[in-house]
Amino acid sequence: MTTTSATEAAEAAPVAPTTPARTALRATGSALDTAHAQLAAAVDILGYDDGLHTMLRMPRREMHVAVPLRRDDGTTEVLHGFRVQHNVSLGPGKGGLRYHPNVEIDEVRALAMWMTWKCGVVNLPYGGAKGGVAIDPRGYSAGELERVTRRYTSEIMPMIGPDNDIMAPDMGTDAQTMAWVMDTYSVAKGYTIPAVVTGKPLAVGGSLGRGTATSAGLVHVTAAALADAGVPLEGTTVAIQGFGKVGGHAAEIFAERGAKVVAVSDQYGGIRNDGGLDVPRLMAHVRATGSVVGFAEADPITNLELLALDVDVLAPAAIEGVLDEHTAGTVRAHWVVEGANGPTTEAGDTLLAKNGVVVVPDVLANAGGVVVSYFEWVQANQTYWWTEQEIAEKLEHRMHQAYRGVAELARREGLSLRDAAITIGVQRVAEAHQIRGLYP
Ligand code: NAD
Numbered sequence: 518m519t520t521t522s523a524t525e526a527a528e529a530a531p532v533a534p535t536t537p538a539r540t541a542l543r544a545t546g547s548a549l550d551t552a553h554a555q556l557a558a559a560v561d562i563l564g565y566d567d568g569l570h571t572m573l574r575m576p577r578r579e580m581h582v583a584v585p586l587r588r589d590d591g592t593t594e595v596l597h598g599f600r601v602q603h604n605v606s607l608g609p610g611k612g613g614l615r616y617h618p619n620v621e622i623d624e625v626r627a628l629a630m631w632m633t634w635k636c637g638v639v640n641l642p643y644g645g646a647k648g649g650v651a652i653d654p655r656g657y658s659a660g661e662l663e664r665v666t667r668r669y670t671s672e673i674m675p676m677i678g679p680d681n682d683i684m685a686p687d688m689g690t691d692a693q694t695m696a697w698v699m700d701t702y703s704v705a706k707g708y709t710i711p712a713v714v715t716g717k718p719l720a721v722g723g724s725l726g727r728g729t730a731t732s733a734g735l736v737h738v739t740a741a742a743l744a745d746a747g748v749p750l751e752g753t754t755v756a757i758q759g760f761g762k763v764g765g766h767a768a769e770i771f772a773e774r775g776a777k778v779v780a781v782s783d784q785y786g787g788i789r790n791d792g793g794l795d796v797p798r799l800m801a802h803v804r805a806t807g808s809v810v811g812f813a814e815a816d817p818i819t820n821l822e823l824l825a826l827d828v829d830v831l832a833p834a835a836i837e838g839v840l841d842e843h844t845a846g847t848v849r850a851h852w853v854v855e856g857a858n859g860p861t862t863e864a865g866d867t868l869l870a871k872n873g874v875v876v877v878p879d880v881l882a883n884a885g886g887v888v889v890s891y892f893e894w895v896q897a898n899q900t901y902w903w904t905e906q907e908i909a910e911k912l913e914h915r916m917h918q919a920y921r922g923v924a925e926l927a928r929r930e931g932l933s934l935r936d937a938a939i940t941i942g943v944q945r946v947a948e949a950h951q952i953r954g955l956y957p
Pocket of ligand 1: 686687688689690731758759760761762763764782783784785820834835836837856857858883884886887
């Protein structure tokens with residue numbers, strides 16, 4: 518299949534240096550610990566002082582809100598919601614809205630910080646933000662989810678807007694959720710404001726290509742990373758954890774581009790077929806049953822077994838912290854391409870580097886979503902919409918440009934792709950801080 522073997526390529530991979538700040542802040546495994554350790558490593562590389570480091574670490578604004586919900590059975594429940602703007606030096610805060618039972622403020626802070634660096638890596642005029650409600654959406658009716666979304670939106674209204682903080686779907690939310698946010702905000706302002714959210718349905722100003730953008734971007738950077746090692750995407754074996762908006766479409770696009778998707782999983786379990794899964798049939802099975810589990814043309818595996826499969830590419834595309842000190846050592850893939858935000862802890866990163874696994878980091882690998890969100894926002898602001906082909910070409914161009922920037926810095930300075938990517942993101946933000954100056 519290859520001109521250079523995957524093993525040779527992985528052996529040639531740069532290894533992350535252990536810097537003093539990285540050692541001091543060695544993660545204990547939480548998303549925020551991981552995010553802080555990654556920032557500390559970039560700060561060391563850039564030689565910034567403690568004051569600037571603290572500025573870059575601290576979120577600019579946060580809101581904690583109670584979200585009372587009248588349930589369909591007449592009872593009342595009060596949920597917890599958050600919105601964090603980590604940084605707004607380069608433009609409005611930008612980041613998803615997550616509905617998941619484990620949502621808590623430190624996780625939202627970490628996700629907001631990653632959005633800041635991600636927007637920097639792909640050079641968008643945005644800061645980083647994130648929001649979430651601690652709720653398991655599977656246990657609520659559509660009407661209840663609409664009421665939660667509208668109340669949460671109205672509680673955080675002072676923070677959001679097309680010029681100051683723009684939401685998008687994340688885990689547990691979708692285009693319909695964004696339509697409810699947009700409608701609630703627009704009704705409050707008295708006129709329709711599509712640019713307050715991205716990832717909304719086409720019928721209310723969404724962008725062609727947004728639904729698959731994160732996954733398409735992930736496949737573009739995977740292909741670029743493989744090409745750097747002389748390995749074609751065609752024929753490459755892929756395992757994907759998470760079969761939602763990111764993982765599901767990634768499986769589809771990998772298969773369309775000739776890669777062999779041999780295993781996928783979701784929160785209920787995983788499936789494996791070494792001959793390659795029939796992804797369109799699997800999609801139909803998931804639409805019908807709500808899970809990949811039980812797909813007839815595959816054998817069952819656990820999520821842990823999936824992470825340890827002997828494949829070329831492993832794409833964790835579900836939740837944070839799955840590659841940690843216990844699991845990262847079992848990884849046999851040559852490339853880990855992070856579809857999820859923060860799937861690898863600091864200890865996991867160290868183990869993967871030690872074993873020569875090339876990690877294409879989240880802030881680069883899953884940035885396709887925010888790139889097309891940016892296109893959606895630009896289109897909404899100018900009320901002029903581009904064709905699907907225009908979007909696809911612009912996305913591919915941006916992703917390749919971002920990958921090249923990261924890969925070149927990594928090569929030049931002997932850094933891991935993660936340290937190079939975070940360093941680029943941090944530097945763009947710090948430069949804006951320094952040029953703008955400190956008020957007052
Ligand atoms: P989603 O809700 O559409 O899908 C999540 C998937 O992960 C589902 O298949 C779910 O069953 C699975 N999952 C949840 N918990 C799991 C567990 N413990 N073990 C295994 N699988 C589990 O969410 P999504 O939008 O696809 O987001 C997935 C990840 O990608 C998140 O980390 C998110 O922040 C990140 N991300 C999403 C986007 C986007 O555009 N949607 C963009 C960038 C990053």
